[in-house]
Amino acid sequence: MKEKLKSASFWLTVSGGIILLLQAVGIKIDAPAADEALTMISGALIVAGILKKDVKKGGGNAADSPIDGADGGGGGENDGL
Numbered sequence: 001m002k003e004k005l006k007s008a009s010f011w012l013t014v015s016g017g018i019i020l021l022l023q024a025v026g027i028k029i030d031a032p033a034a035d036e037a038l039t040m041i042s043g044a045l046i047v048a049g050i051l052k053k054d055v056k057k058g059g060g061n062a063a064d065s066p067i068d069g070a071d072g073g074g075g076g077e078n079d080g081l
Contacts, residue, residue: 008042008051 004010015038019029045051 003052006050006052008046008053011051012038012042 019031019034023029042051046053
């Protein structure tokens with residue numbers, strides 16, 4: 001749990017939930033401005049070393065994954081013809 005409290009994605013998720021609750025109660029919040037402010041604050045906290053940037057355990061990210069079919073692995077309906 002201690003590691004989760006240092007995670008940027010945890011705090012962005014919590015703040016997003018708070019914003020949704022405030023909007024549900026009737027408080028008007030400019031979503032793009034709130035998103036930009038939260039991203040800026042979390043970036044500053046990561047640079048300061050207070051929060052940690054989340055890294056996938058596999059070592060890669062979605063950008064490193066091959067696009068469907070681009071790896072030649074098949075999976076198409078015409079395989080084997």
